[in-house]
Amino acid sequence: MSTVAEKAIIERAGRALIKAVPSPAKVISVPSPGGLEYRFVVIEQDLPERHREMVRLSRILGELLIPADVVVVSEVELNQERFQKGSFIHDALRSGEVIAES
Amino acid sequence: MTRCDQVRLLPSPESQKKAHLFLQKAEQDEIVLAKLRGDFDVGDEILGFHAQQAVEKRLKSVLAFHEIEFDRVHSIAYLAALLDRHGVDLPACRDQMEELTPWASSARYDNLLDGILDRDGIEGVALASREWAEKIVGAMSWFSAYANAFKHFARYTELDHLMLLVEGDDEGAVVHLTEDGSVWVSVLDQLAAFNLIGVVDLEGEPAEPLIDLGEYVTLETGLVGIADSALQSVAGRQALVVARMADDRSFHWAHASRSRLTNGVSPPDSLSKLLLLIDAIASEPVGPGGFEKTAPDVRFSVVDGVLRLTDLQVELLKKQRDEFRERFGRDPGPTDPVFWKRSADEPEAMTPEELAKEVAKGEELGISEIGKQLAAREVLFEDQMEGASEDDEEEKQSPYVEVNPLPLILVLSNAASMEGDLDARCLVAAVHCWMEGHLAAEGHGEAAETDAEMPAPPFPDPEADGDRLNAIVLDAVARFGYKGNGIDAIAYASAIAWRAGLEAGEACGGCAIGESSGAISRAMRRGEMRIEFFPAPRMASSGQPAAE
Numbered sequence: 001m002s003t004v005a006e007k008a009i010i011e012r013a014g015r016a017l018i019k020a021v022p023s024p025a026k027v028i029s030v031p032s033p034g035g036l037e038y039r040f041v042v043i044e045q046d047l048p049e050r051h052r053e054m055v056r057l058s059r060i061l062g063e064l065l066i067p068a069d070v071v072v073v074s075e076v077e078l079n080q081e082r083f084q085k086g087s088f089i090h091d092a093l094r095s096g097e098v099i100a101e102s
Numbered sequence: 103m104t105r106c107d108q109v110r111l112l113p114s115p116e117s118q119k120k121a122h123l124f125l126q127k128a129e130q131d132e133i134v135l136a137k138l139r140g141d142f143d144v145g146d147e148i149l150g151f152h153a154q155q156a157v158e159k160r161l162k163s164v165l166a167f168h169e170i171e172f173d174r175v176h177s178i179a180y181l182a183a184l185l186d187r188h189g190v191d192l193p194a195c196r197d198q199m200e201e202l203t204p205w206a207s208s209a210r211y212d213n214l215l216d217g218i219l220d221r222d223g224i225e226g227v228a229l230a231s232r233e234w235a236e237k238i239v240g241a242m243s244w245f246s247a248y249a250n251a252f253k254h255f256a257r258y259t260e261l262d263h264l265m266l267l268v269e270g271d272d273e274g275a276v277v278h279l280t281e282d283g284s285v286w287v288s289v290l291d292q293l294a295a296f297n298l299i300g301v302v303d304l305e306g307e308p309a310e311p312l313i314d315l316g317e318y319v320t321l322e323t324g325l326v327g328i329a330d331s332a333l334q335s336v337a338g339r340q341a342l343v344v345a346r347m348a349d350d351r352s353f354h355w356a357h358a359s360r361s362r363l364t365n366g367v368s369p370p371d372s373l374s375k376l377l378l379l380i381d382a383i384a385s386e387p388v389g390p391g392g393f394e395k396t397a398p399d400v401r402f403s404v405v406d407g408v409l410r411l412t413d414l415q416v417e418l419l420k421k422q423r424d425e426f427r428e429r430f431g432r433d434p435g436p437t438d439p440v441f442w443k444r445s446a447d448e449p450e451a452m453t454p455e456e457l458a459k460e461v462a463k464g465e466e467l468g469i470s471e472i473g474k475q476l477a478a479r480e481v482l483f484e485d486q487m488e489g490a491s492e493d494d495e496e497e498k499q500s501p502y503v504e505v506n507p508l509p510l511i512l513v514l515s516n517a518a519s520m521e522g523d524l525d526a527r528c529l530v531a532a533v534h535c536w537m538e539g540h541l542a543a544e545g546h547g548e549a550a551e552t553d554a555e556m557p558a559p560p561f562p563d564p565e566a567d568g569d570r571l572n573a574i575v576l577d578a579v580a581r582f583g584y585k586g587n588g589i590d591a592i593a594y595a596s597a598i599a600w601r602a603g604l605e606a607g608e609a610c611g612g613c614a615i616g617e618s619s620g621a622i623s624r625a626m627r628r629g630e631m632r633i634e635f636f637p638a639p640r641m642a643s644s645g646q647p648a649a650e
Binding site: 065 | 172173174175176177178179180181182183184187200201203204206207217
């Protein structure tokens with residue numbers, strides 16, 4: 001259960017991430033194990049360089065002092081894995097919440 | 103240009119322990135990295151994970167050391183930004199460090215990652231992060247151990263404020279120890295000709311640094327500038343400055359009962375002048391075979407009145423400084439006046455008469471009540487410099503003015519570097535500080551020559567004082583144990599024994615000391631002699647230091 005402060009941070013992160021990525025895109029907030037940090041999955045239509053994109057988005061949240069893990073997946077990967085039980089994407093979609101969309 | 107990286111509280115022992123634990127864990131990751139980096143059967147995700155972990159833990163080590171709260175997160179960017187936000191300088195390879203973040207998560211995210219690890223590059227990044235973290239945590243721990251020691255020392259000897267400037271090979275730190283037990287450190291990345299300055303505030307209010315030293319400390323201003331800056335932070339309080347010269351490792355000290363403020367009127371025998379003299383002495387070449395005195399010994403003792411500052415007055419000084427910057431486009435230097443002629447193109451001090459007129463004009467000229475007070479004091483000080491006033495005499499009666507901490511520091515330094523168990527080290531320190539305390543009592547400024555069998559006063563008497571001495575040592579060891587490599591316990595025992603010795607000395611009708619501690623010790627206690635804390639460097643026949 002997120003506190004009011006946590007919700008505000010999540011919303012802030014969602015706004016920053018969605019602003020930073022090309023449209024269309026979605027940002028999903030995923031509960032982290034033990035609630036140790038914030039976790040966000042960003043879904044982008046095209047994702048030529050995932051590593052670079054994850055670093056870039058981590059920096060954006062880092063500068064906002066939001067302690068978060070950011071994973072970026074493409075729409076193709078999302079569609080491939082969304083129904084595969086036990087996969088990270090499946091779990092993220094099941095337990096997470098879309099917090100921003102463009 | 104020397105600069106001040108940060109001013110902050112020294113960490114608690116718990117935070118230091120946590121910082122060291124992170125460093126140790128990071129070391130393990132780097133060991134794995136070093137062993138597997140060349141093995142191409144080992145995947146990038148394994149090496150990337152350990153590289154990221156090494157960097158993450160080192161960032162967390164420094165965060166813990168600075169007592170900056172952080173969330174348990176793998177984002178290097180977040181940890182780095184947090185340090186940056188707290189004014190901690192990061193390694194030059196920050197970008198490369200941040201690029202390691204995704205490797206922390208690859209296993210958790212079904213190996214979604216598609217990055218290619220720069221196997222050659224990670225070694226350099228790991229090394230840079232190690233050097234950076236160890237430089238901060240390692241060096242500061244060393245400072246911290248001594249800081250704690252001096253803190254106890256200051257507390258129990260009732261010396262209220264102690265500030266040290268310590269130089270390493272290529273860095274240094276200013277350590278402020280205050281009466282309320284808090285400790286502040288400024289890290290400097292270069293120092294000039296000296297490697298230790300201590301300012302011991304002999305009376306006064308809790309001495310929180312008043313002015314950020316970093317605004318003043320420059321290589322160009324050297325010893326004088328830094329000493330001046332140091333004194334500014336305890337402005338208005340009685341202080342004793344200890345300077346250890348880098349080249350011959352001798353100690354010098356100066357007692358000043360008036361700091362120069364930002365750039366106040368400098369009395370003819372000011373601390374700055376004395377420190378210039380120290381500078382000149384220290385810059386002389388050291389002769390072959392060890393240390394040679396290249397200039398006459400000087401007793402650095404200045405008692406020239408006290409200028410006390412209130413918080414409001416400090417604010418005014420800062421305002422004057424800001425206005426100076428705005429008007430002349432630079433920081434005020436050591437010789438610039440606090441109150442300058444507003445019509446002049448270059449900073450030019452008002453004469454006392456002009457200053458008095460300005461004060462008389464009061465609000466009309468925008469000088470607030472605080473300004474009037476401060477200006478009045480400056481004029482008053484000028485008057486005092488014309489001749490010693492009765493106030494000066496009163497200042498000299500301050501009970502701690504005559505405390506010369508150098509012998510105590512010498513004892514502490516020796517005991518701290520001794521081999522042996524802690525009880526023995528504490529006992530040695532306690533016995534010698536007892537003697538110093540005894541000699542500090544009124545009428546004991548100098549020990550007499552004698553053939554009396556030792557131990558005898560001023561040393562503690564084994565029969566009469568043995569129980570008390572043992573109690574001091576046992577108490578010190580029980581309280582502090584080996585914390586700070588035993589230095590805390592040694593400092594505590596030293597300080598308590600010094601007080602006990604002082605009491606014994608005050609009750610003593612006359613005492614003696616052996617021939618072996620004759621002229622040299624007396625000169626040192628009088629402040630007339632340089633003290634060598636370290637062995638002389640090996641010298642080649644040319645007179646130059648021998649090459650390794």
